[in-house]
Amino acid sequence: MNNDWLLKNTFHHTAFRDLSRLAAAKNEKNLTISLCLPTLNEEKTIAKEIIIMKSELMIRFPIIDEIIVVDSGSTDNTREIAESYGAAVYDSSSILPHLENFTGKGENLWKALYITHGDIIVYLDADIKNIHHRFVYALLGPLLTTDTIKYSKAFYDRPLTLDQQKTRPTGGGRVTELIVRPLFSLFFPELTQILQPLSGEYAGYRDLFEKIPFPIGYGVETSMILDIYEKWGLDVIAQVDLDQRVHRNQDNKALGQMSFVILKTFLNRIEKLGHIELPKPVYKEMIQYNRIPGEYQAEVFRIEGHERPPMTTIAEYCEKFKKPLTPAD
Amino acid sequence: MRRNVSPASNSIQLGEVLKKLPVFEEQLRAIKETIISNILLIGQVPAPTFEESNRAEVFLERLSDSQIDICATDDYSNPIGIIKGRTGGNKPPIFLVAHLDTFIAGDVDHNYTIRKNSITGPGVLDNSVSVGVLASIPFICQSLDLSFESDIVLAGVTQSIGKGNLQGIRHLLKTWEGPIRGAVIMEGEKLGRLNYYSEGIIRGEIECKIPAPGNWEERYKPNAILILNEVINEILAMSLPQRPRSRVIIGKIDGGFKHGVIAYDARLGFEIQSDSDPMVKQMYNEIKDIVDGISHEHNVALKLNPISTLNACTLKYRHPLVKSTVAIMKRLGITPVSESSESELSIFLANKIPAVTLGLTDGKNIHLDHASMKIDPVFTGIAQVLGVIMAMDQGVCDEQ
Known part of the structure; x- marks a missing residue:
């Protein structure tokens, strides 16, 4: 197994601890950076993320230029709290309103491309309890300090200890280890070097994000890796160890639904890439059963599998960012 | 200065x-x-x-x-x-x-x-x-x-x-x-x-330890919590002066093992507070006498440990x-x-x-x-x- 990429493109957050160096690198490259937080009922954690990033990476060190929140219709105080701490808050449905409205994390990330201004965009889940500014500056580190890396992805806990005999788990979640890693192993063994492909924290150049499609839901992380890998190769990707991340745990039912979406996205991608040929379309419903007194009750989770096209196919986007419009597939 | x-x-x-x-x-x-x-x-x-x-x-x-x-x-x-x-x-x-x-x-x-x-x-x-x-x-x-x-x-x-x-x-x-x-x-x-x-303070802990019974006939030993209860009662009966202003705070208590078993150990945390350092010392000595007395009367190991003092x-x-x-x-x-x-x-x-x-x-x-x-x-x-x-x-x- 070739693990050259893992050795070369895996970083630890402490390598980027010198924030004045990062600020200088950003300045030298004449870049702007946007931080996007997609939300849906995150009132317990959103303020922390905004406050720490604003304090450390805007006020103390001029690294981030804007913080935006794209909200999927929270019913708690997420939006109000985010606004009170100075983030620009957008209702996802109000962005490009003439398009059909979808709800999902991928939808928010895609629409963030339209409303942010940065050359680099950092996407951060809004439910991180132990938030620290390393979650952002460490992702920016490889992008700002190298000329080759265009996309960086977080992982947590430590990877295989490369220079010692003993090994430790890579810290991937259940869906990663039971679904994504087996699929990568079957179809793209090189990608197994990405230790936590489903981590919700990543940063990249706009030039990349605008050229790839975004599934509107959970599949966005998987498809993003596959698309970047297929278009630009593994060498533009880096992964950064952010130590520990504490977040909400999901139950098995929710993880089952997440797995369903990821599998569907994956099958769709590998079919497009010519790795498999499905004789007929896969179904759109995930069926789970609940045991209630006297019977077993089916619960159906339906996923349409909508996907947003690359932003460069959207006229408003190309006009705003003065990019050539590319034809949709 | x-x-x-x-x-x-x-x-x-x-x-x-x-x-x-x-x-x-x-x-x-x-x-x-x-x-x-x-x-x-x-x-x-x-x-x-x-x-x-x-x-x-x-x-x-x-x-x-x-x-x-x-x-x-x-x-x-x-x-x-x-x-x-x-x-x-x-x-x-x-x-x-x-x-x-x-x-x-x-x-x-x-x-x-x-x-x-x-x-x-x-x-x-x-x-x-x-x-x-x-x-x-x-x-x-x-x-x-x-x-x-x-x-x-x-x-x-x-x-x-x-x-x-x-x-x-x-x-x-x-x-x-x-x-x-x-x-x-x-x-x-x-x-x-x-x-x-x-204020002047002495913070202390009173610890009561009773050896666990070795034989069946020893099962009705004194209860450490009840012993400390005796101590508390005697502390509450102490005469404290209005001046210098003085008091004993009973702040912490823990002990025992489970509901149906006599407690073999228990601890009581207290603090003596007073405007006057000599009064703090006097009250501490009084509590020490109480502890020694109860230890003797009930034939149990009762220990008074000072934790800290401030003038x-x-x-x-x-x-x-x-x-x-x-x-x-x-x-x-x-x-x-x-x-x-x-x-x-x-x-x-x-x-x-x-x-x-x-x-x-x-x-x-x-x-x-x-x-x-x-x-x-x-x-x-x-x-x-x-x-x-x-x-x-x-x-x-x-x-x-």
Whole structure:
């Protein structure tokens, strides 16, 4: 197994601890950076993320230029709290309103491309309890300090200890280890070097994000890796160890639904890439059963599998960012 | 320490300080993100007494990030930062102190929640808010363009509460070379708190241990909890004088194994408090007699262990530091409330260093896992601390 990429493109957050160096690198490259937080009922954690990033990476060190929140219709105080701490808050449905409205994390990330201004965009889940500014500056580190890396992805806990005999788990979640890693192993063994492909924290150049499609839901992380890998190769990707991340745990039912979406996205991608040929379309419903007194009750989770096209196919986007419009597939 | 500063000069200088205070509040609100970030980043690191090293490390890291002139730990693991004064060490330093340790166990989830005007999480009021503010002082001074003649020593002291017995501050003051001009001790709760005297105390624990039965016929042994109940009854029957004001607080009790089994061990935590050190000693001896008597009568092992002692010490209300602090608080619309405090204050006063303890904000559930502090009052709380430091630095607090 070739693990050259893992050795070369895996970083630890402490390598980027010198924030004045990062600020200088950003300045030298004449870049702007946007931080996007997609939300849906995150009132317990959103303020922390905004406050720490604003304090450390805007006020103390001029690294981030804007913080935006794209909200999927929270019913708690997420939006109000985010606004009170100075983030620009957008209702996802109000962005490009003439398009059909979808709800999902991928939808928010895609629409963030339209409303942010940065050359680099950092996407951060809004439910991180132990938030620290390393979650952002460490992702920016490889992008700002190298000329080759265009996309960086977080992982947590430590990877295989490369220079010692003993090994430790890579810290991937259940869906990663039971679904994504087996699929990568079957179809793209090189990608197994990405230790936590489903981590919700990543940063990249706009030039990349605008050229790839975004599934509107959970599949966005998987498809993003596959698309970047297929278009630009593994060498533009880096992964950064952010130590520990504490977040909400999901139950098995929710993880089952997440797995369903990821599998569907994956099958769709590998079919497009010519790795498999499905004789007929896969179904759109995930069926789970609940045991209630006297019977077993089916619960159906339906996923349409909508996907947003690359932003460069959207006229408003190309006009705003003065990019050539590319034809949709 | 004594300096010759005329009262007229004092009042002019204090007047200058008082004028600036409302502006400070607004300037502090403008940098709230950094102050809150420090409260979060430090407060989310567990720091039960004797296990403060991780928090101390983060505290030092935050000071270092602020480009403070000096930061290091002393040989007792107290993390210290120093903002160098303009006089290059000609004036004695002013200490700003907050204890690092909390009552909260290390395995409790320390992740805080922030809402529009509150921060909720274990230990936030006692005393993470103060440590966060302490770590913010260099950035605050830069942002408000403040500089001082004296060095400002920012001390996050370890082993303060409970069995820590204020060992961190005791050690720091014992090993500090040279005079100290004065000190402000910060506590999270409550805005308006002004402590400038402390009572004499002895804090102790009474432990009752009964050997577990070896044979079936030994199963009806004395019950350790009931033995301690006897002790409590006799303590409550002690005659305490109105003057000097004295009392015994029964603060903690634990023991036993399970509901249906006689308790073989039990512990009682208590504190004797009095304005008079001899009275504290006398009451302690009386409790010792009670313990010895019950031990003898019931034929059980009953032990009295002293945990800590503090001598009574005080600044007078007319002391310039107290008078200036009251004026500063009133200028900010804070009503000062004074009572005795047995904290770092006692150690400064015992070392003849003028000091006050100030509360920073309001909140609720101070010692519960869901303790909550209000954000907005903390800016007033910090402004009063800055005011007192400035007043000290200008000499208005030096004794005539």
